[in-house]
């Protein structure tokens with residue numbers, strides 16, 4: 001009523017003023033280029049491409065399936081499929097991206113590309129100092145700039161990376177088991193096939209051809225307006 | 226001016242000017258004398274502006290538990306230079322439909338008028354640029370010229386926000402000019418002169434080693450506080466910075482100004498603030514005189530600038546503390562509180578002057594009685610006013626229909 005509130009306020013600000021010189025804890029500012037916050041593990045900024053092993057070209061997990069390109073809401077991914085193939089981590093022959101560009105200035109860090117990738121090939125980075133003096137080329141990241149090793153992924157997102165690694169190890173195991181099983185089956189079949197001609201050498205040859213697959217009825221459906 | 230004053234520390238600047246004038250040919254002496262004073266005032270107060278901006282940013286930062294600028298130079302002390310370069314190199318945009326001439330003139334008039342006020346400020350012993358007999362009157366007259374410049378800026382920009390800001394500024398300045406002038410009338414009454422130098426001389430006397438500053442009297446203290454509140458409003462400082470309320474009208478009357486013209490507005494605002502603080506010092510705090518006689522050996526100009534810096538510190542402190550007022554609160558405060566209080570201050574000054582000389586001895590019981598009576602003349606209305614203004618107003622938590 002008589003202005004005590006103002007005096008109280010003045011006291012409070014004076015306390016802040018002098019306190020900030022005495023007590024370092026009061027100053028919450030992080031002096032950015034010299035000091036940095038510890039980033040939370042789930043930080044995500046911009047996608048990058050994972051590769052296994054030492055060579056970013058050979059180990060790149062991306063198979064150029066272009067799912068991410070189609071799903072990316074602002075359409076900032078550009079992929080060109082390769083003509084030839086290279087083996088992936090389970091040894092299967094796969095395409096690889098001849099060109100894989102992401103426009104940083106367009107990417108909105110939505111992580112959809114990561115969610116849709118069936119090959120664990122693209123993940124979110126936590127690098128946030130992306131400024132550049134060239135606003136066209138400097139903001140378009142090519143495959144070379146995007147490719148980062150799995151170790152890096154383990155470092156920035158340990159939990160996620162462990163889960164992915166486990167799953168991929170299992171897959172590789174299964175694939176190996178399957179391959180082994182397939183090899184065994186093939187061997188068995190080969191043995192069988194080797195045995196069969198002896199038995200059926202004198203049978204009729206007319207039923208050797210497989211029946212033609214039935215025409216897909218869906219294709220024939222009239223289009224509804 | 227033929228005789229040089231003695232080159233003591235107190236009179237060093239006066240001596241330097243006199244020396245310079247003495248060594249110029251006679252026809253140019255008057256010109257050199259004027260140029261010296263004008264250049265000195267402009268240079269000193271413009272650099273004080275740079276210093277203040279830095280102090281303000283640092284101080285506000287600390288008040289808010291931040292560092293404030295600390296990148297340019299050691300501890301950020303070169304920040305004003307960086308700011309100056311920035312504002313000089315920025316593009317100067319004039320709206321297409323603006324009144325170009327007036328738009329161009331407004332910042333110049335504002336800066337010119339703000340600097341003119343320093344003509345009558347005694348910034349040291351024998352250091353008044355122009356010793357006018359009606360110095361206080363001149364100061365207020367020039368102070369009103371800034372209102373014209375503000376309205377020129379607001380009107381010529383052809384922007385609704387700038388017009389609103391200018392109208393707010395005018396309303397505020399006109400309302401607060403009255404308590405500002407009324408509270409200084411008390412001083413003029415007691416000193417019996419309108420000359421700023423004479424007012425300071427009046428206060429630069431000592432009894433029992435203590436100066437006769439008007440702020441040591443009850444009416445002077447009250448008048449001083451009212452004067453400073455009115456001065457804060459007059460110079461659009463926080464918490465009375467409604468004309469530039471960012472949240473409501475973006476930047477008020479200088480919204481359409483950019484680059485160096487904006488910097489000029491900024492400069493003028495601070496220059497005005499120094500000027501009006503300087504007048505407060507002159508009227509109530511004994512100008513360049515020291516408060517106690519044994520400190521009188523410190524040069525007079527150091528006293529003046531020390532006091533000015535203390536004022537600036539208080540301005541920054543208040544700015545860091547109080548939120549901006551609302552328009553109706555501002556007007557209520559001016560007309561319902563400030564105006565009656567300044568009238569009572571005048572009354573109190575009259576009582577102080579005309580209390581029977583038997584009671585009003587300079588020492589002993591009489592002085593105490595006079596002091597108490599004058600204090601009561603101010604204090605009683607203050608309590609009554611504060612109570613009545615508060616009654617009937619309930620402060621309670623507001624219920625929001627949509628915001629929760």
Ligand code: SF4
Nearest residue numbers: 062063065066068117
């Ligand atoms: S990153 Fe993943 S989704 Fe995108 S093309 Fe490569 S494999 Fe396909």
Ligand code: SF4
Nearest residue numbers: 072107108110111113
């Ligand atoms: S994070 Fe979102 S916007 Fe960025 S590349 Fe992936 S899908 Fe596109």
